[in-house]
Amino acid sequence: MNMIARTMRDEKVTLAHGGGGKAMRDLIDTVFTSVFAPESREDQARLSEAALQEPGARLAFTTDSFVVDPVEFPGGDIGKIAVCGTVNDLAVGGARPLWLSAAFIIEEGTEVALLRRIVASMKAEADKAGVKIVTGDTKVVGRGMADKVFVTTAGVGVIPPGRNLLAENIRAGDVVLVNGKLGDHGAAILAARGDMALSSEVTSDCAGLGHLVEAVLAAAPGVRAARDATRGGVASVLNELAEAAGLSIEIDETNLPLRKEVKGMCEILGLDPLYLANEGTLALVVPEDQAEAALAAMRALPEGRDACVIGKVLDGTPGRVTMRTLFGGARIVDMLVGEQLPRIC
Amino acid sequence: MNMIARTMRDEKVTLAHGGGGKAMRDLIDTVFTSVFAPESREDQARLSEAALQEPGARLAFTTDSFVVDPVEFPGGDIGKIAVCGTVNDLAVGGARPLWLSAAFIIEEGTEVALLRRIVASMKAEADKAGVKIVTGDTKVVGRGMADKVFVTTAGVGVIPPGRNLLAENIRAGDVVLVNGKLGDHGAAILAARGDMALSSEVTSDCAGLGHLVEAVLAAAPGVRAARDATRGGVASVLNELAEAAGLSIEIDETNLPLRKEVKGMCEILGLDPLYLANEGTLALVVPEDQAEAALAAMRALPEGRDACVIGKVLDGTPGRVTMRTLFGGARIVDMLVGEQLPRIC
Numbered sequence: 001m002n003m004i005a006r007t008m009r010d011e012k013v014t015l016a017h018g019g020g021g022k023a024m025r026d027l028i029d030t031v032f033t034s035v036f037a038p039e040s041r042e043d044q045a046r047l048s049e050a051a052l053q054e055p056g057a058r059l060a061f062t063t064d065s066f067v068v069d070p071v072e073f074p075g076g077d078i079g080k081i082a083v084c085g086t087v088n089d090l091a092v093g094g095a096r097p098l099w100l101s102a103a104f105i106i107e108e109g110t111e112v113a114l115l116r117r118i119v120a121s122m123k124a125e126a127d128k129a130g131v132k133i134v135t136g137d138t139k140v141v142g143r144g145m146a147d148k149v150f151v152t153t154a155g156v157g158v159i160p161p162g163r164n165l166l167a168e169n170i171r172a173g174d175v176v177l178v179n180g181k182l183g184d185h186g187a188a189i190l191a192a193r194g195d196m197a198l199s200s201e202v203t204s205d206c207a208g209l210g211h212l213v214e215a216v217l218a219a220a221p222g223v224r225a226a227r228d229a230t231r232g233g234v235a236s237v238l239n240e241l242a243e244a245a246g247l248s249i250e251i252d253e254t255n256l257p258l259r260k261e262v263k264g265m266c267e268i269l270g271l272d273p274l275y276l277a278n279e280g281t282l283a284l285v286v287p288e289d290q291a292e293a294a295l296a297a298m299r300a301l302p303e304g305r306d307a308c309v310i311g312k313v314l315d316g317t318p319g320r321v322t323m324r325t326l327f328g329g330a331r332i333v334d335m336l337v338g339e340q341l342p343r344i345c
Numbered sequence: 346m347n348m349i350a351r352t353m354r355d356e357k358v359t360l361a362h363g364g365g366g367k368a369m370r371d372l373i374d375t376v377f378t379s380v381f382a383p384e385s386r387e388d389q390a391r392l393s394e395a396a397l398q399e400p401g402a403r404l405a406f407t408t409d410s411f412v413v414d415p416v417e418f419p420g421g422d423i424g425k426i427a428v429c430g431t432v433n434d435l436a437v438g439g440a441r442p443l444w445l446s447a448a449f450i451i452e453e454g455t456e457v458a459l460l461r462r463i464v465a466s467m468k469a470e471a472d473k474a475g476v477k478i479v480t481g482d483t484k485v486v487g488r489g490m491a492d493k494v495f496v497t498t499a500g501v502g503v504i505p506p507g508r509n510l511l512a513e514n515i516r517a518g519d520v521v522l523v524n525g526k527l528g529d530h531g532a533a534i535l536a537a538r539g540d541m542a543l544s545s546e547v548t549s550d551c552a553g554l555g556h557l558v559e560a561v562l563a564a565a566p567g568v569r570a571a572r573d574a575t576r577g578g579v580a581s582v583l584n585e586l587a588e589a590a591g592l593s594i595e596i597d598e599t600n601l602p603l604r605k606e607v608k609g610m611c612e613i614l615g616l617d618p619l620y621l622a623n624e625g626t627l628a629l630v631v632p633e634d635q636a637e638a639a640l641a642a643m644r645a646l647p648e649g650r651d652a653c654v655i656g657k658v659l660d661g662t663p664g665r666v667t668m669r670t671l672f673g674g675a676r677i678v679d680m681l682v683g684e685q686l687p688r689i690c
Contacts, residue, residue: 014684020576020622021681041589042511043572044407044438046504053398062389063446063499064482067490093389101408103497105450137409137497141688145412145492152448152482154408154499159391166387227388231365244386277365336366339359343486 011112018106018140028138031112035119036102036133045134047099049158056161060095062086063154069343071118071148073192075184075203078151079118081279081345083125083133084208085230086155091213092226092282094165095157097129103137105150118149129208131155163217167244167285169224172315175291176249177284179212179298180205180257180306182234183276187262189344190269202261207280207303215304219297220290228282230345232336235274235321237283238311239335243319251311251333252324274323275336277344285313356457363451363485373483376457380464381447381478390479392444394503401506405440407431408499414688416463416493418537420529420548423496424463426624426690428470428478429553430575431500436558437571437627439510440502442474448482450495463494474553476500508562512589512630514569517660520636521594522629524557524643525550525602525651527579528621532607534689535614547606552625552648560649564642565635573627575690577681580619580666582628583656584680588664596656596678597669619668620681622689630658 016023038045051057064085071078083100090097102122106115126133184205191200209228217223225245227237242249258273266273280303286294291309298304316322321333361368383390396402409430416423428445435442447467451460471478529550536545554573562568570590572582587594603618611618625648631639636654643649661667666678 015687016684018576018687019681019684020578020581021620021683021685023683024576025680041585042438043434044405044440044500046438046440047404047406049404052404053400053402055398057398059392059394059397059404059501060389061392061444061446061499061501062480063448063497065448065450065484065495065497067450067484067486069490089388093387093391095389095391099406101406101499103408103410103499105410105412105495105497135407139410139412139688139690141412141492144489145414145688146495147486147490150450150491150495152408152410152450152497152499154406154446154448154497155389156404156406156501166385231363231369233365236365240386275366335370336364338366338368339361339364340366342360342363343484343490345484 013106013108013110013112013140015108015140015142031115031119032136035123038134049098051158054161058159060090060093060157060159062089065150065152066345067150067343068345069147070192073204074188076206077118077121078149079122080125081206082151082153083122084206084279085345086153087129087131087208087210088228090155090157091210092228094163095159097131097155097157097210099134099156100126100131101135101154102133103152105146106138106140107146107148108140108143110148125208129210165223165225167225167241170241170245170247170285170313172247172313173288174224174285174313175288175309176311177286177294177307178281178310179304180281181259182257182278182281183262183273185279186276186341186344187265190341200261200265202259205278205280209280209282209303212298212301212304215297215301216294220286220294222287222290224285226282226284229278231277233275233277234283235333236335238321241285242321246318248314248316248320249311250314250322253326255308255310257306257308274333275340358451358453358455358457358485360453360485360487376460376464377481380468383479394443396503399506403504405435405438405502405504407434410495410497411690412495412688413690414492415537418549419533421551422463422466423494424467425470426551427496427498428467429551429624430690431498432474432476432553432555433573435500435502436555437573439508440504442476442500442502442555444479444501445471445476446480446499447478448497450491451483451485452491452493453485453488455493470553474555510568510570512570512586515586515590515592515630515658517592517658518633519569519630519658520633520654521656522631522636522639522652523626523655524649525626526604527602527623527626528607528618529604530624531621531686531689532610535686545606545610547604550623550625554625554627554648557643557646557649560642560646561639565631565639567632567635569630571627571629574623576622578620578622579628580678581680583666586630587666591663593659593661593665594656595659595667598671600653600655602651602653619678620685
């Protein structure tokens with residue numbers, strides 16, 4: 001107990017906290033496991049789950065590193081995004097998210113108070129999503145060798161028997177939906193970074209979408225495919241979907257759900273909101289006759305309040321995404337070329 | 346295909362490679378998925394495994410971030426260590442390692458050739474261990490915001506029904522074994538770092554231990570517990586085992602398997618080899634009557650060639666680890682206090 005007092009007193013992470021000895025254990029105990037409360041101190045989580053043993057159930061497994069700058073931003077922080085991002089990667093594959101791992105790379109000198117806020121935020125978000133953070137790791141690197149803290153989560157979930165969301169399932173005539181406004185996360189990060197002298201009320205859309213996907217699948221079991229529109233924005237996931245399906249997608253500019261502030265920021269900076277990152281927004285492709293049911297299911301939830309149709313699938317040039325513009329013309333919506341906003345997630 | 350040529354031609358990673366668009370996809374396609382060959386392009390792996398559906402089987406889940414400096418060292422590189430480390434975390438819990446995720450945080454300006462070497466090394470090590478790298482992520486951060494490349498792996502395996510390696514199972518009279526020489530990894534990294542002006546023939550012990558653990562469990566099914574002695578060395582894992590078991594452990598200095606070069610380096614630098622990191626060395630606790638069988642099983646494999654008994658479990662002060670020294674005295678072997686070698690893994 002003396003050690004805890006001694007090593008945590010100054011409230012900055014030191015290299016000793018990464019050394020594998022007492023200081024590391026104190027950091028892990030006081031900051032991480034005291035909050036995440038894993039069932040044992042073994043290095044690996046050991047997990048049982050009846051759903052996994054159903055015949056035909058599959059396991060879903062995904063990972064993402066999070067390097068967002070700044071690590072705290074309006075509407076979230078790197079911890080929240082690290083939980084939501086991985087929960088959403090599982091959910092859009094039709095999996096029920098169950099367990100997460102969390103690995104932290106921490107720069108020497110980082111305030112312990114910041115770590116505590118990040119960890120609290122992860123715990124809150126995991127609880128909301130109904131997942132458990134069951135295993136983890138911490139590494140400490142020297143000053144200037146990393147930028148404050150990077151978080152890598154991996155997630156495991158179960159895909160119930162019979163569920164198979166897959167871009168290859170998409171058919172001409174299907175409808176493309178989103179659950180909410182586009183580009184809020186990218187816009188919030190841009191404003192939070194401060195080097196644009198932008199002031200903005202926009203907050204990140206960062207949210208876990210596991211419950212929303214479950215609700216949609218219950219109401220519209222014919223859903224073909226879903227993707228979360230993170231880096232590269234909605235434009236990139238629509239291109240991925242069109243390419244994998246070998247069909248084309250046409251969206252309608254008049255239908256794009258955009259906040260006035262985001263629209264304004266994009267106009268000032270010459271950005272295209274279709275390429276702005278989202279962290280709680282997904283694109284869903286559904287058969288036309290189930291679109292209304294899917295929309296209703298989403299709109300019943302806070303993270304789907306602004307759900308709407310943005311386009312449809314056509315038997316056109318395979319892999320092509322086009323947009324009917326406000327002025328009645330049409331333009332190609334390509335994948336993002338080059339960099340847009342670095343370190344948005 | 347033009348894009349691939351264009352973005353890979355200069356052979357350095359740029360921020361555009363992290364932006365979520367075409368350049369990112371090219372990097373992922375040409376450097377990562379072309380080698381790891383995941384079954385689909387979906388963001389999450391979807392996995393079936395009969396062993397998971399056996400009644401009583403449990404899933405094991407673990408993660409580690411790897412930040413070793415230098416990223417290439419005698420006997421391995423950050424990719425090899427990232428695969429072996431996670432395989433070993435699963436194996437020492439009694440799990441058969443099955444699937445890995447791999448997330449890369451890459452500093453802008455990193456040579457693509459270095460990434461290719463790391464990826465090739467991961468693939469080779471995964472093949473050797475019988476695991477598949479099924480999902481991954483890449484992020485790019487600005488120059489100076491990370492040190493070349495950090496790799497985070499998470500691993501999933503299956504613990505067959507009835508297996509329960511657990512420090513709480515340890516009993517007084519049990520025997521403590523290791524599978525090989527101590528401290529090689531720490532010594533190799535120290536020498537490779539170059540700032541000690543040490544030249545050394547020592548190479549890292551970095552190795553996957555999944556097959557070895559399976560062989561030991563087949564030969565000595567009574568194995569109580571196992572730990573891989575990475576950061577903090579053998580001293581730290583023995584302390585963890587003694588503490589969790591509520592017993593004491595006594596090791597014998599004459600029995601410690603040390604290379605002459607490692608011993609010499611430790612003498613020159615005033616380091617204790619018990620605290621040097623290993624990346625292919627585990628401590629096993631077995632009932633005395635199964636020790637010979639466990640040793641024989643290990644010695645039949647290259648990564649267990651130097652297996653030996655290093656100590657025994659006593660009904661002494663709970664959590665205490667002591668060492669009988671060469672001169673017949675005894676000293677306490679505490680957990681590592683403070684930092685020893687930063688960025689060894």
